[in-house]
Structure formats: structure tokens, C-alpha cells
Amino acid sequence: MQLADETDSGTIIDFGSGWGNLVIPIAKRYPHRQIIGYELSYLPWLTSRLLKQLLGLKNLTVHRQDFYQADLSSASVLVCYLFPQAMQKISDKLRLEQSNVNFLISNNFALPSWQPIKTIQVDDFYKSPVYLYKISNKSENEYI
Numbered sequence: 001m002q003l004a005d006e007t008d009s010g011t012i013i014d015f016g017s018g019w020g021n022l023v024i025p026i027a028k029r030y031p032h033r034q035i036i037g038y039e040l041s042y043l044p045w046l047t048s049r050l051l052k053q054l055l056g057l058k059n060l061t062v063h064r065q066d067f068y069q070a071d072l073s074s075a076s077v078l079v080c081y082l083f084p085q086a087m088q089k090i091s092d093k094l095r096l097e098q099s100n101v102n103f104l105i106s107n108n109f110a111l112p113s114w115q116p117i118k119t120i121q122v123d124d125f126y127k128s129p130v131y132l133y134k135i136s137n138k139s140e141n142e143y144i
């Protein structure tokens with residue numbers, strides 16, 4: 001949330017939105033931004049859909065869909081809390097596809113071959129890192 005405050009005003013997409021632990025608070029915090037979640041597992045997806053309706057979050061959409069197939073043309077910020085192999089595939093997707101993604105925020109797992117512009121630590125037992133990447137100007141951020 002702290003790092004999302006440092007991004008622009010565009011659409012935020014959560015890759016693997018689970019039960020809505022992140023998309024629900026984000027949708028509440030930014031009522032004027034579009035918030036989109038992608039989640040494959042049925043129960044977590046259904047729960048987040050019900051919470052959206054109960055809380056009247058009109059700016060939130062939760063798709064039951066594979067995020068690797070997501071259309072990123074409207075996305076400004078990606079957020080995720082996944083696993084290393086997924087981060088590699090996301091890195092490949094960002095390189096290969098034309099998108100307007102400006103920032104990526106990743107909880108715990110780094111984006112291979114990209115340089116974070118900021119890293120903070122969560123106040124948990126493991127002091128887990130959360131990375132902020134600037135994506136728009138790829139040539140400045142990529143390692144060759």
C-alpha cells in the first residue's frame with residue numbers, strides 16, 4: 001500500500017488476487033482508480049467477488065482467469081505476491097508485450113533481470129522485502 005502511493009493514478013492489476021487481501025483494501029483506498037484482480041482458484045475468487053458486492057466497490061473487477069493471458073493495455077501498475085517461476089514468466093511477458101505498465105510492486109519475490117527503484121521491508125517475522133520496479137523506460141532498468 002505504501003509503495004502503491006508512489007505510483008501514478010492509473011489502473012492497478014493484482015496478479016493472483018486470492019481472497020482479496022490486497023485488492024479489497026486497494027479498491028477502498030483508491031476509489032477513483034480502476035482495480036482489477038486475476039485469480040484462478042474458485043473459492044478465493046468467489047469470496048473476493050462477494051466482498052466486492054457487499055462493500056459496494058464499483059471500481060473493483062475480479063476475473064477468474066489466468067493472469068498470463070491478461071490484457072495489460074489498460075494497466076498502469078501491477079502488484080503480485082507469487083513465486084519465483086511466476087516472476088520469470090511475468091518478466092518475459094513484460095518484455096514481449098506492448099503495454100502501458102509503469103510500475104510493478106512485488107511482495108517477497110524479485111523480478112528477474114530488473115532493478116528495483118525501491119525496496120522496503122514488511123514488519124513481519126522474516127522482514128520480507130517488497131520491491132517497487134519502474135517499468136516504463138525498460139532500457140534504463142534492464143540488465144543486459
Ligand SMILES: C[S@@+](CC[C@H](N)C(=O)[O-])C[C@H]1O[C@@H](n2cnc3c(N)ncnc32)[C@H](O)[C@@H]1O
Pocket residue numbers: 014015016017018019020021022038039040041044065066067068080081082
Ligand atoms: C500467495 S497468493 C496471493 C494472494 C493475494 N494477492 C495476497 O496478496 O494475499 C497467490 C495467488 O495467485 C493465484 N495464482 C497463481 N497462478 C495464477 C495464474 N496463473 N492466474 C491467476 N491466479 C493465479 C493463486 O491461486 C493464489 O491465490
